[in-house]
Each structure stands twice: as structure tokens, then as C-alpha cells.
Amino acid sequence: MAAGFVLGTAQLGLAYGRTNAVGNLSDEAALGLLEAAYASGVREIDTARAYGLSEQRIGEFVRAHGVRDLRILTKLSPLQDLTPEAGEADVASTVRQSLETSLANLHLDRLPVLMLHRPDHADAFGGAVLRELRRWREKGAIGALGASVNVPKELAQVMTHRDFEHIQLPYNLLDRRWPAALEKDAAGRAFHVRSVFLQGLLANPQTAAWPDVPGYEPAALARSLEIAAERLKRRGVRDLAVAYVRGQAWIGGCVVGVERPEQLAENLRLFEQPPLTADEIALVREALPPVPSALVEPWTWPPVKAA
Structure with a gap:
């Protein structure tokens, strides 16, 4: 089955994304997006403690509508207040505070999926973070544990832990960083991807507003993307981008953020289109020139230059 749509909600709590055109959403606008998504059949929502008001707004939607068929995936706090020398008790207390806050914010008594926001916390503090998360899972307050990663090195780190049943990573049709054997290695784990539209x-x-990084020519890349979409008879590059990712058998869900109901409706229409076949995916890989890794790592991009 092709990967399904997962509502990304960083935009519900922050002015998130390089192409964000609306800034911080109002409470009314955020609730409207959640209502539209639910009415359209969306049942998976991705959030995080670090996403500003996102958890609270999702929780208000849950409280107001009483919906219990949502699968909400959230992430542990980045634990930025802990020093490297923090002891077991301090780590456990900070982790507990993050989990209790998420449960309260979301109006839940159980977190279906709880991911590490920083994958190095899998081994940090002598394993104290993971030990506390296991305790919460054992008492039923967490369903599945997971981790959000950015680069292949982090993926390799978390894959050594069988505790992590759910992995989230950035992936799109320009990204060639991930190991070719990922589909085989994915057995027994669920994978969601973000950054489908980079x-x-x-x-x-x-x-x-392509980032100013060396090693590629934005206009030429944009034209190559359009040619690939035309060749495969897709409805433009957006359609191609979604169909390419959904054609990867190891991907179970695509986390896509939206700022407006119209964006949501358009994205859901794209998810109704057929995914690319293996042959079509190979054609896209051949048609698009290699890009520097910096292009698919947004956290490294220089800021947008003022006009």
C-alpha cells in the first residue's frame, strides 16, 4: 500500500518553513485546519513538544470534538535544559515533565507514538532517557517508541536499538543520502518521511527561494524537475514529488504541513493520484542531476537575503 497523508503541525505552533506566507496562525485558523483535515479523513497527526502551540491546539481540537480515532505522534522535548553531566534523577524528572506536559496538552491518557526529537538522546546520559521512556511504555502511557533523525549517521545510531519501532526522516525526490538497503532494513519498523516538498x-x-549553496544551478534544476513531470505525465512537479515518495515501498506515511485549507485540499488530491512505479522512480533518478547534500539539509541553509 502506498504511503498515506500525515498532517504535519509545526505550522500550527510556529511560523515554520522557508516558503511560509502566513506567519503564525491564529487559534481559529489552526482549529479550522484540524477540522478540515479530520473531515477529509486524515487520522494521523504529527507534532512535537518543540512546535510552539501545536500540541495545545491539537489538544483543544480533541477536547472540543471528543475524537479518539486520531493517531497522534509527538516528540520528546529537546531536553535543552539538561547539562551533559546531568544525573539519572534529573534526566528522569525532565523526561517525565515533557511526557506529562504532552499528555495534558493533547488531552490524552496515552501517547500512541513518542519519538526522540534528538536521536543522540538514545545513548545520552548513560542511557537514562531511554530507561525512563521504557518505564512509561511499560505502564501504558506510551504506545510505540521512535526517533526523528536528520542524517544517515543518526539513522544508523537509532537502528541499533530495537526499542524504536517508528522512525521519521527527511526524504524527497532530490535526496540520495539514504542507504539503498533501507527497504530491507525497514522490516519490523514503521517509517514516516517529512520534507516531501523540501x-x-x-x-x-x-x-x-532556492538556498544559496554551491554545487547546483537553481534554474536548471527547476527545469529538469518540470521535464521529468511532463515525461511521466504527472500534474506538475508537486504531483511528481508526492508520487515519487509514495512509490517507495518502505515508507508508511508522508508528513506534510499546511498553512491554509486550500493547501490541505490540494495536497490530499495529490495523495489520490497513483504513486510512481519502480521503473518510473528509476527514470526520475536518471533524469535529475545529483545535488549537493547541503541542498537537502535545510538546517544548514544560509538565511534568505533581504531584497
């Missing part, structure tokens, strides 16, 4: 750049490549 912070919006692949949504409108001809007009995108």
Missing part, C-alpha cells in the same frame, strides 16, 4: 521548494520550483 520546505516548499518543490511545490513551486520556478519561483522558489
Whole structure:
């Protein structure tokens, strides 16, 4: 089965993304997006303690509507207040505070999926973070444990732990960083991917604010993307980007953030289109030039230059 749509909600709590055009959403606008998503059949929502008001707003939706068929995936606090020398008791207390806050914010008595926001916490503090999370899972307050990763090195780190049943990573049709054997290695784990549109750049490549990193030519890349979409008879680059990711058998869900109901409706229409076949995926890989790794790592991008 092709990967399904998972509502990303960083935009519900922060002015998130390079192409964000609306800034911080109001409470009314955030609730409206959640209502529209639910009415459209979306049942998986991705959030995090670090996403500003996101958890609280999702919780208000849960409280107001009493919906219990949502699968909410959240992430542990980045634990930035802990020093490297923190002891077991301090670590356990900080982890507990994060979990209790998430449960209260979301109006839940159990977190279906709880991920590490920073994968190095899997081994940090002598394993104290993971030990506390196991205790919470054993008493039923956490369903599945997981981790959110950014680079292959982090993926390799968390894959050594069988505790992590759910992995989230950035992936799109330009990203060639991940190991070719990932599908085989994915056995027994669930994988969600984010950055399908590369912070919006692949949504409108001809007009995108491409980052100023060496090793590629934005106009030429944008044209190559359009040619690939035309060749495969897709409805533009956005359609190609979604179909490419959904064609990867190891991917179970695509986390996509939206700012407006119209965006949500358009994205859901894209998820109704057929995914690419293996042959079509190979064609896309051949048609698109290699890009520098910095292009698919948004956290390394220089800030947008003022006009």
C-alpha cells in the first residue's frame, strides 16, 4: 500500500518553513485546519513538544470534538535544559515533565507514538532517557517508541536499538543520502518521511527561494524537475514529488504541513493520484542531476537575503 497523508503541525505552533506566507496562525485558523483535515479523513497527526502551540491546539481540537480515532505522534522535548553531566534523577524528572506536559496538552491518557526529537538522546546520559521512556511504555502511557533523525549517521545510531519501532526522516525526490538497503532494513519498523516538498521548494520550483549553496544551478534544476513531470505525465512537479515518495515501498506515511485549507485540499488530491512505479522512480533518478547534500539539509541553509 502506498504511503498515506500525515498532517504535519509545526505550522500550527510556529511560523515554520522557508516558503511560509502566513506567519503564525491564529487559534481559529489552526482549529479550522484540524477540522478540515479530520473531515477529509486524515487520522494521523504529527507534532512535537518543540512546535510552539501545536500540541495545545491539537489538544483543544480533541477536547472540543471528543475524537479518539486520531493517531497522534509527538516528540520528546529537546531536553535543552539538561547539562551533559546531568544525573539519572534529573534526566528522569525532565523526561517525565515533557511526557506529562504532552499528555495534558493533547488531552490524552496515552501517547500512541513518542519519538526522540534528538536521536543522540538514545545513548545520552548513560542511557537514562531511554530507561525512563521504557518505564512509561511499560505502564501504558506510551504506545510505540521512535526517533526523528536528520542524517544517515543518526539513522544508523537509532537502528541499533530495537526499542524504536517508528522512525521519521527527511526524504524527497532530490535526496540520495539514504542507504539503498533501507527497504530491507525497514522490516519490523514503521517509517514516516517529512520534507516531501523540501520546505516548499518543490511545490513551486520556478519561483522558489532556492538556498544559496554551491554545487547546483537553481534554474536548471527547476527545469529538469518540470521535464521529468511532463515525461511521466504527472500534474506538475508537486504531483511528481508526492508520487515519487509514495512509490517507495518502505515508507508508511508522508508528513506534510499546511498553512491554509486550500493547501490541505490540494495536497490530499495529490495523495489520490497513483504513486510512481519502480521503473518510473528509476527514470526520475536518471533524469535529475545529483545535488549537493547541503541542498537537502535545510538546517544548514544560509538565511534568505533581504531584497
